[in-house]
Amino acid sequence: MEAKLIILNYQGGPEKQKPAVALGAKSSSCIAEAVSDADAVMSCVLDDDAVLSICAEMSQHMKADTAHISLATIKPETAKKAANIHQQHGSHYVSAVVLGIPAVAEKGELTSFYDCE
Numbered sequence: 001m002e003a004k005l006i007i008l009n010y011q012g013g014p015e016k017q018k019p020a021v022a023l024g025a026k027s028s029s030c031i032a033e034a035v036s037d038a039d040a041v042m043s044c045v046l047d048d049d050a051v052l053s054i055c056a057e058m059s060q061h062m063k064a065d066t067a068h069i070s071l072a073t074i075k076p077e078t079a080k081k082a083a084n085i086h087q088q089h090g091s092h093y094v095s096a097v098v099l100g101i102p103a104v105a106e107k108g109e110l111t112s113f114y115d116c117e
Helices: 013-022 031-035 048-059 076-088 102-106
Strands: 006-008 025-029 040-043 065-070 090-099 111-116
Touching: 006 013, 013 025, 040 048, 040 076, 048 065, 065 076, 076 090
Parallel strands: 006 025, 040 065, 065 090
Antiparallel strands: 090 111
């Protein structure tokens, strides 16, 4: 199976994408392009509103049965709303909260909790 990695980074721009692109990832400047051919999509945004916003846009462009794995720390109610958005468009939502400070991440010792529909 061939894996594809498409990087979409609004805040860092192309400069922040360079290390991943050098390893073979494809850079994208819009959500539609990044998710339209994916089997799974991972996102990490800052808050509940951002999760709902990105779900609303992503779900319109994702293939049926595509999974959206969100790494954001959000309220359970928001995760349910996100799952409903994806269900309406035939895709799936997985809430996979990641916990840990940068020093823990550098050691590869982050903790993750997940739930899905």
